[in-house]
Amino acid sequence: MPLTRRTLFAAGGGGLLIAQAQVVAAQGQQTQNPAKPIVSDNKLRIAMPAFASDPFFPADGSGDKGVDMDLARGIAAELGVEPAFDRSALTFDAMVQKLTSGEADLAIGKLSRTLRRGRSILYSRPYAMLHQGLLANRVNLARIAQGKPPEQIIRDFSGNLGVIEGSSFATYAATTFPHAQIRRFAGWNTVVDAIRNGGIDLAYRDDFEIKKLMVDDPSMTVVARSITLTDKVDTIAVGISPDNPHLAAFVDLYLDLAKGQQVLNTDEIIARYRQGSKA
Known part of the structure; x- marks a missing residue:
């Protein structure tokens, strides 16, 4: 029979002791089973193409500036982990394969959303259109x-x-x-x-x-x-491992709160590209 206020009083002090014991047991179980971390090994594994696509990401080893580089480092910082970039993907589809094979947690690299890719990976909401x-x-x-x-x-x-x-x-x-x-x-x-x-x-x-x-x-x-x-x-979005829906929800939250739901358009990206070219 479920415990209610009436049954507790009917049972006298014994019923109250049972309820208190249940609370203590539940608290102990939460302590023994802490929340699972969103990513493991204290790092966020990020697949990014081997080639450059300014102003989204530079060639490997040529710097850390760009829309996608900033996004990747920002997500990792809010998770409290280090970003670990994998720049071995020679095509955009190869980035997606890094997610399905378990080699990467995220794919960030001007990745378009398609229905075919959506059958095998998770996507964030778009951050560029x-x-x-x-x-x-x-x-x-x-x-x-x-x-x-x-x-x-x-x-x-x-x-x-x-x-x-x-x-x-x-x-x-x-x-x-x-x-x-x-x-x-x-x-x-x-x-x-x-x-x-x-x-x-x-x-x-x-x-x-x-x-x-x-x-x-x-x-x-x-x-x-x-x-x-x-x-x-x-639409350009973050690709996420299909095995980590918690991470997918966190990336959406990051885009909402840290980026203010901003969705970049062509003119804004061209302006950023022109500015970078003059720097």
């Missing part, structure tokens, strides 16, 4: 459009579309451009080279990287133009 974009070879685009506005031919595009292997856009491409001939490249530089020499018609990535390219190399405007897909977003 970009639009998807295209980089088009001007001559090839004019040939394909045949006088029509480019926007009219984009959805039914059936030419050569370049993407980075192991990126979210390699996943998006088949759905967004079902008629395109998808060509996969090892890195962004090789994609840009293919646009420059006309080897592909369009390159598919987020609008930030395309705009950043134009900032770095204004001569690209002679051979290429950028197209922003305003109805397609690319």
Whole structure:
């Protein structure tokens, strides 16, 4: 029978002693079984790509500045542990594999949210929201459009579309451009080279990287133009080990309280990039 105020009084002092004993026992059990730490070994294992992506993260060993570097170190500091960076991932998907294999607690490195990745890992809420974009070879685009506005031919595009292997856009491409001939490249530089020499018609990535390219190399405007897909977003978030929902909840809490629920957009990130380039 459950203990109530009435049964305690009915039982006299004996009932009160039983209730007190139960409280003491519960307190003792809590002392013997302290809360499990969110991460083990006093360190936060963070997967980040081997390459650089300014202003999110630099090349390994070239510094500790960047949106993602600040985020990673901030989360570790609030957990009271040391960040341990693993920079061996050669692609974005390889970062995700670090989580599923148990080699990393977090993946922080301009990681896009996709439904496919969401089947195997946990995600934080987004801390950056970009639009998807295209980089088009001007001559090839004019040939394909045949006088029509480019926007009219984009959805039914059936030419050569370049993407980075192991990126979210390699996943998006088949759905967004079902008629395109998808060509996969090892890195962004090789994609840009293919646009420059006309080897592909369009390159598919987020609008930030395309705009950043134009900032770095204004001569690209002679051979290429950028197209922003305003109805397609690319949300950037922290990837979290599927075995640690407590850590996932903590990262969301950190983004809410320490970052004030801030969600960066392309213009803000471009401004930070320009500022860093002048430094």
